[in-house]
Amino acid sequence: MRSLARSLFILLALSLLPAHAFAQTAQKTGTGIISGHVAIGDKPAEGVVVIVVPGEPRPDRREVARAVTDYEGNYRLMGLPAGRFNVVPLAPTLVGPADNTYGGSGRFLILGEGETVEKIDFNMARAGVITGRVTDADGRPVVEERLQLTPVDNPARGRFGGFYNPYMYQTDDRGVYRLYGIPAGRYTLSVGVSPDESMVRGGVVKRGYYPRTFYPGETDSKKAGIIEVTEGGEAKDINIRLGRQSQSFTVRGRVVSADGGSPVPNLIIGYGGYDPQQKVISAYSYGQYRTNARGEFKVDGVVPGRFAAFVWSENENYSDPVMFEVTDADVSGVEIKLKRGATITGRIQLEGTTDKKIMAHLTKIILGASVQTASLGPPETRQATIEPDGSFRLTGLPPGRAQLVMFDMQSQKNIRLLRIERDGAPLPNNIIEITPGAEVVNIRVIFEYGSGTILGQVRLENGTLTEGARLFVSVLKAGDDENSQPVTYAQADARGRFIIDGLVAGEYQVIVQAQIPSPAGQAKFVRGKQGVTVSNGAETEATITLDMSEGKEQ
């Protein structure tokens, strides 16, 4: 099955779950202090909630502390333990510096035991509001229709990630919507299905749909009305008048076995938008379509576009995706062939420790095989769990180049996939070539456990970081090509500090890249690197220097 998507789905689910739904027992406390100032322009911002959350995407991402700015705009977060944190202003009607597309997650900070860090300041701006009503061709309200807001220019500011209203981008029972916390700038606003998107609609879908319509009522994106949002301003009566609904189509097909041509019942069918240029299947939907006793399936509510259908299999079988195009009529006769896939079996091995507790954790690791196939579509990914005896079995693999990867839901960062061996010989890039239906045996997957740590400091020469800049750290094995897969990543904090732990003893290359947003749009990147020797169970200090006068726009 396309488990990559599933894994992403899990990650997404994790990231979407309430931060405090994941909880740490008896909150650790300490004596650390973080303080700073929140301003709106040159005026102090009173009453802004500032929170501290763990700075890593661990499942226990619960709020650690909270403070509110005083009348001078100052906040002081106290009783903090040592750790890696994000400091985030929770201000639904203010916007901060835009440091990424989705709005920043605040300022990352590594706090030592009992340390006081001052001047973690935030320069915010008032956000604006867009409000209006969406009506149909008869002037009736259009209820719970999703709205899409698109900036015309790159906005200079972004929303902070700590706040999100899941219902904001849809109309209510009166067809009314109200978007707030919108950075000043120029936007277009639309409703409906884009004609060139090959959009997949999930769930139980209506037959009718609205073709994408921009404010005030244009289906042609060139004629889209421009909405001007000013700081603290409200763009009112941004009403969208929709035309008549278009009718979606039904796609019918069946699944037959590739060897005998016999129909295969009770299979889950998935389908996704197909991009012929990129040769990839984009967002796809599965689960609600199944083959009946005669192997037939039916997909309702398909909008015009190019799509590919496939079998969502979790067993020994797979299918090559079958392309179809929907223009102005129902489609029938989509025939998907179910094939028996290849298998990979073997054992895992852990280097670097004999600790039973760590060994026991291996059964929680999921081993994935991502196969780059010759056919269209995304890499087919299958997963296997590791049995207590260390064996694993991956099934249903299509022919192609299979790369083995590990997923560790508990983010034990100190266990990594080191190398793959076949009959005792290492396989380059962890790739196994798979022929149709092959049974690949004797694969050994070697994980390593590391307990070395790098305590890093980024030093800036010939310049400083502007607000909203970020420092990304990647660690490569010494001698590896700079474009090869890093051993691990980290982020340096507001003071240029970073910590990388769980490293196996050895020689590494640490690369720091500063991403500096510019009001003109394109971000500037500055790189620096440094070789570091890591020992097990020890902390190694490293300083990486960035020359801020260099760097290029990307």
Next chain:
Amino acid sequence: MTDSSSLCPGRKPALLSLLFITLFLLAPHVAMAQDERSERGRTVEDAGASGGSPGTITGRVVGEDGRPMNDVPVVIYGFYSSFAGRGEATDSAGRFQFKELPPGLYGLRATSPSLIEQPDENRNPWDVKYFRPGEAAQLTLVRGGVVTGAVMNSQGEPVIGVFVRPIRVRDVQGRRLSMESMSPFFMPRMTDDRGIYRLYGLLPGSYLLVVGGNNPYYFGGGGMSAGDVPTYYPSSTRDTASEVLVRAGEETTGVDIRYRGERGHTVSGTVSGINDSRGRFGVGITLLRAGTGIFEGQTYATEVDGKRVFSLSGVPDGEYEIISQGNIERDEAAASVPRRITVRGADVPGLQLDLSPLSSISGRITLEPLKAQEGCTAVNPQTAMLQTLVRVRREEQDKTRLQPAAFSTGGAAPNEQGEFLVRNLSGGLFRMSVSAPASDWYVRAASFPAATQGAKDKGATLAPPGTVSVKRGERAAGINIALAQGAASLKGRVVAQAEGAVIPSNLRVYLVPSERERADDVLRYDEAGVSADGSFSFTGLAPGRYLLLLRPYSPPNDILQPPRMLAWDEEGRKTLRREAEAANNGLELKPCQQLKDYSVSFR
């Protein structure tokens, strides 16, 4: 599960499964139902005639005015079956059709934003509504209620980006609702930049509105109100909260809430006892108001250094019960024994909740069909078996102190051999009910193994008729239920004897078996309400001789518990028999007889 989530992918990530499990445990699902006289759709073709082969459920969706509703998504789901669920949108005549359904029982739901299924105020809320292949359904959608207002702080400034959550506590007749624990999952909405909120598509009834508190819905961060104790409309704690009356299609405006913003305490600890080394299943933690079953908060345990830890913030001072629950296997849950805690001015850390196995009740159903004869329909035993439903509900032992609702109800559909297994029950006394496969079937006999037989697997002990007592963690097996064909029906009317006399609205008709030796056969008793026009109706009656009795009935002002039949208790049976013998209204029902126009006079 009655939710469209059955349309979700066959396999769900563990965390989402947990969410579904939790919803399953707390949401209004089929297992809640008790009364075996379920509402059914109009039969257009005999389900039995289609044999064991798949069938079709058809239907229409109409609006308040009775006009067909075009392009409304309708979802079909199975009751305690592996049926994956399907959905389709209605056509321009409001019609939908689900073909090739395996024999079984199905639920239907039409969904359209801001609309709700027309509430039937006369319907027993404990009934389940299901359909069999071959039946037709009509679903009526009406505009739900709307509540809107603003949330302000003590300075009168808007409180932005906080969830306002409606909790339905009474139905429109003012009867207190059970299982309030289900309400937290109903549509919280967030305040906008002016502090304004708008809740729509609400079922009619009385609501509490709550802002803040431990909120399981916040997706994407700590939330503006994280760690604050909940504020109830107008600016209260739960105990002093005012109710807001909501009527279908009406808008209640100006429901403003003054947010208190007090910081609450944190309840935290670890969960042990789950043997799930792969971490496949999640563990949920629920906080309930002690002795009431009222939901106060929910969270999920997360694994840190090999331990499952949890923490609930924003908890106000008070007495609580805390429960954790998780899955051992896909269909099998474990739970901790509810633990009572007190929060008084400080955090409560270091709780240890130990998950232990739950109980199950299993047995076998046998079918005794009749040869085709007048009034009886031909049946396919396999189909009939798959269209039977077994449900159990815990009988409250101490009515002054409510137990947590989790694991107090369950159900199962028997397999083709008639074997059924109801899992995931707490310990206690459970009343069993069986929904027969068709209206001419009845439960002829039910036998429960006695505790003295005490084999290892048989946790059942002696219990009042129709009930099974099972200790926590034990499996009560060997229950035999005989369903027989030949059930009769009785339709009639109560006529006032004296001219101009009014039939009281609380009058009820009781059927008592005539034979003295049947005095304790609970299955032979039945009761039904009398409509305003004096009519009453019984179906699924065992053939035999009965005494009919009219008797005033005082409906409970409170539907925290499903209605109890008077005959369930020994004292009730004695009273009924004494009064029925005095009234001496005898009647006999033959197998499959449909007795109509039966007249009984009321003095």
